[in-house]
Amino acid sequence: MSLNFILGQAKFDHRQEMIAQMRTSMTEHPDDQYFVIVPNHIKFNAEVGVLNALKQAMTDGNQTLYANGQLQVFSFTRLAWYFMKNTPTYQLPRLSxxxxxxxxxxxxxxxxxxxxxxxxxxxxxxxxxxxxxxxxxxx
Structure with missing residues (x-):
């Protein structure tokens, strides 16, 4: 398991670097899981953007549909849920x-x-x- 950070100022689009690294890593390690952490308010748009960019990078471009079961785009709260959903503590009943x-x-x-x-x-x-x-x- 590894953890990669792409750091920089918000005024620059770092998606190209992230997609290039993911493409290389997905090719070398096809059975690994990949997580992209984004702010909650842009999660859906970020997921669509990442999938579209991966589609362009990993296919010939003529493919109309693209899905990737290795990739998850999460906010921090959703990431916490993903890893804790099966733990005994998280299974305690909660009252809404x-x-x-x-x-x-x-x-x-x-x-x-x-x-x-x-x-x-x-x-x-x-x-x-x-x-x-x-x-x-x-x-």
Whole structure:
């Protein structure tokens, strides 16, 4: 396994160097996996761009379709998910914000008579969301 960085100023397009290195490496090591890490907001465009550039570099150009099972284009969060998806820690059940909202609503509804501070707040718009936000910040 190796890790390569292509560093430089953002005003220059470094894709040609990356594609040249990937083409060489994919030819020499056809069974290896390749990961390209990009910012989350340009992930789709970057993936399309990398695949189009590889298509030009690795085929005769007359091919209309191109796919590559060795290549993954990920954001950092998606890369973390890719490597952690099968670990025991990642498999722990998680409660979504919607589920947490429903749970808090039912708890407050069941104990509304006991709540002196928040007695009339339960019916106020956004109250449950504020409680959920406070719980989420404590994680």
């Amino acid at each position: 914000n919607a589920g947490l909202s429903m749970l808090i609503y039912h708890i407050i509804a069941d104990h509304q008579a006991e709540m002196t501070v928040f007695a009339g707040e339960m019916n106020q718009t956004g109250f449950i969301n504020q409680i959920v936000l406070q719980f989420s910040e404590r994680k």
